[in-house]
Amino acid sequence: MIPAISQTSPVQGLYLSFIDTLKSCGFEGDLSPDYANRTVLATDNSIYQVLPQGVLYPKNIDDLVKIAEVSNMRQFQGVVLSPRGGGTGTNGQSLTDGLIVDISKHMNQILEINVEEGWARVQTGVVKDQLNAAAKEHGLFFAPELSTSNRATIGGMINTDASGQGSCVYGKTRDHVLELKTVLLDGTEWVSHAMSDTELEAVKNQPNRAGQIHRVIDDINNNYRDEIEAKFPKLNRCLTGYDLAHIRDDNGNFNLNNILCGSEGTLGFIAEAKINLLKIPKYTALVNLRYSNFDACLRHASRLMAAGPTSIETVDSKVMSLAQSDIIWNTVGHFFDDDSDNELAAINLVEYTNDDEEQLKSDIKRLTDQLEGTDASNPSYGYSIAYGADVGKIWAMRKKSVGLLGKSKGEARPIPFVEDTAVPPENLADYIQEFRALLDENNLKYGMFGHVDAGVLHVRPAVDMKDPDQEPMIRDITDKVVELTDKYNGLVWGEHGKGFRSEYATTFFGDLYPQLQRIKAEFDPRNQLNPGKIATPNSGIPLIKVDEVVTRGQEDRKIPVKSWQAYQEAVYCNGNGACYNYNPNDAMCPSWKATRERIHSPKGRSSLIREWLKQLAERNIDPQVESEKAKQKSFLVSLLPRIQNTVKKQKGEYDFNHEIHTAMMGCLACKSCVGQCPINVDVPEFRSKFLELYYARYLRPLKDYFIGGLEFTIPYLAKAPWLYNAPLSLNPVKKLFAQYAGMVDSPKLSGIHLDQALAEIGVLYAVPENIATLDAEQKNTSVIIVQDAFTSFFETQFLLDALKLLKALGFNPMLAPYKANGKPLHVHGFLKQFKNVASKTADFLNGLNYSEIPLVGLEPSMTLAYRSEYKKVLGEDAPKVQLIQEWLAEQDLSDKADNFSGESFTLFGHCTEKTNAAASMKDWSKIFSDLNLAYKEESVGCCGMAGTYGHETQNVDNSKAIYALSWEPKIDQLNDTTQVMATGYSCRCQTKRLSDVEVPHPLQALLKAYQQ
């Protein structure tokens, strides 16, 4: 059995006492010195991994003031702190071996939107897309763009002075900041904004830290103007990190915000921001140009700028081919397909926006006329145009690029360390040619994409950082790229800030660097805030070097190759944070959204599994060997040690396994991560492996046996449904069930006698004697419905309705005899039992193959288990079972259209289905369209039920919270004219339970719409 992991890296006494002092000062937020939180926040999206001493989650600005004041106490002046937002930095900006101050968990409220004046006031933990969703209702948006807009915070954007696509028109974050409320390290709350000279003089005269800061910065501006002018490049992506060139803004006002923007948490905690909002352009379009040569594509981009677009973005073939294998291709593929023989080596996405549709069309026509003309200098070989909502889909594909690169096969995977260089756009193609030659010389593979209009191209070379021989490349390549950017008048830190790459600042700034140090010294004289980045407070303290920090590769190489390979579904998480998606109407990831705790996200869970594998390796434990042992050990033999270990657990004995267990138990096993994570991190898979081993050491809760055994007991109970239903209707039984069996609101058996009902509607079981009676023509129209426990026993009427509809459509549906699917066993980590069930059921279903009648399932997650969980244990022996809509969409239904009528139909899709079989949603669209019925798919997140998750007592609150995020408001807004439908059994159950609304399956809705 796995050992208890009782010793991990202990928290230093200084930090424990800092945390205790905060507690006694009335800190209201969360103080988390536990190893799970420390582990999960030890990485961002950089190559580094730095274990913090703890994580502080302030609840409000007073908490930030308390942190600052306590850190100012004499005994705590050695404490270091790093503010953190979404943690999407690519250079370790928010990493620290001190305390992380995560502002995103609680301080994420939009405080005010002033529509008339066009601004918003927000807490800085607000996510950029969250703000834009709220602003959109008023026709406004926060313009600076970035690929991580669904998870990066306004605080993070301010502190990295973020910008991205569209920056040539909209500029950087600092161009949109009106006011900042910053907590300085002495506890002062300082509100900064552009100031006239009179105001500045008044502040300079204040005998406090704010006064001193203003005196010093004004002095630098007055006395070093020529040096600043000479040093700061005139680029769209000028400089982040104490932007001396903009101490005075374009109107000549003194503006401290321009120093704070891009300061990477080294000057203070920015708590609130008042930011500018712009009007959303009414019309947008993208011209998508295809090229067979990347260099030609880049060179063409600079000429295309003359056509006056809002932005131009380039993506190379590597990223495009990865996108083609991703779920996202379903939504955009048709814009890039063509039947020419050209090999797609790159694309340029040329964006136009306008409030005047005619003007927009004429701008596009000017460009397309040029492309179609005889212009010999046009190297593209084709284009498509996307308008409106399709533009967003193509941008989503482009935004996913970095994540997609992580999907590359092999151990050398693209990593960020020279990924955001900026050069004048006119130099970009030549610069990139040399850059590529440098990477080729070092035999490095890479993918490229970026903002060619601004001269920024993202390049992630593929390096296996676990290999000590490859690690020195970080230094070599970075040094050479710094030289190269210098040669082309550019910058190595073009977009994503400096972080642990700050060391190059001393050479770059030369004589100006001490002026940066003066600023740091005024804000943070003891170097407590994010030390070693951007600038240090005095010449005696060096900046941290790129190769001085612990890397993730150094930690990962401690995991034995065997374990690394056995847990592939976890270890390749590249930390890009796409799973921290804020959007409540997106499937990824409900447990994170409901809790806002990063340990409850796919990234959090994979980080914990990596650490667990490392901890096991340090104890010479091979998890695969333990898994085999666990499978072989009898229940009774293992009982006594498990009881003993559980008693120790109840007495509070520490074991890191418990922290991992908590994180795993929050997972709904909805599988959205599998489909939506760009590298397909599969939490349910490694979660079940972990649970198998955890419960080989500790006792399982009773409910696991109840849920795992349900598929086997339910056919017997269904014979006498009252025996199950009646007690479950009694309040005392319900209470006992909730308390001791850990289950609430258990669904009732339908009580329909299936055999009788089948006979009534004339449907036969798919058994050899019945199949043998079919002639060739009957076989052609036959389909075998594979039963699952939920549909057959709890929603029998749906099963019957589905069969009736299929008959009405002219098919001959047959019902496969009931077999357990085993998915609940897999979810709960009964892996041995799952394998047994899967083998038997697969044998049975494969045995029906001789009939050549298609096998089809009704319940999405159970049906998809045959191609996912089954495939993992059985390989090619996994049975081929289609989703009902996959099969139905292949049939010709057009001659039945006249039999159907109905106003409109709206589908609320099931998470697993939408994310793991993306085309299946289009299939419903085709079916309804073939039947001439108006159909739309609603964007919804998770319903919060996910099998039995929502019925487990410990999950009820989270289940309700998840439902309230997306389903509840959408169900509340239903009107009578649309027939809402849901494909998932869980979703229908949850909607009935929490909104008291009966939502039919699409097949039931179609049956209702059918007239003889």
Ligand SMILES: Cc1cc2nc3c(=O)[nH]c(=O)nc-3n(C[C@H](O)[C@H](O)[C@H](O)COP(=O)(O)OP(=O)(O)OC[C@H]3O[C@@H](n4cnc5c(N)ncnc54)[C@H](O)[C@@H]3O)c2cc1C
């Ligand atoms: C896949 C990918 C694509 C990216 N694309 C872009 C892009 O297109 N454009 C772009 O500009 N960047 C991009 N980035 C980088 C990153 O997303 C941005 O830098 C973003 O602004 C960081 O926001 P965050 O909330 O994640 O901040 P974090 O990473 O948490 O923090 C960033 C810095 O801000 C500081 N900080 C955060 N909040 C506060 C606060 N309230 N007070 C004081 N300091 C604070 C932190 O200490 C840290 O130094 C990308 C990153 C990834 C992984």
Ligand code: SF4
């Ligand atoms: S789990 Fe996937 S989406 Fe989340 S950080 Fe890891 S790779 Fe990115």
Ligand code: SF4
């Ligand atoms: S299965 Fe669902 S709940 Fe679990 S980690 Fe993946 S997305 Fe989150």
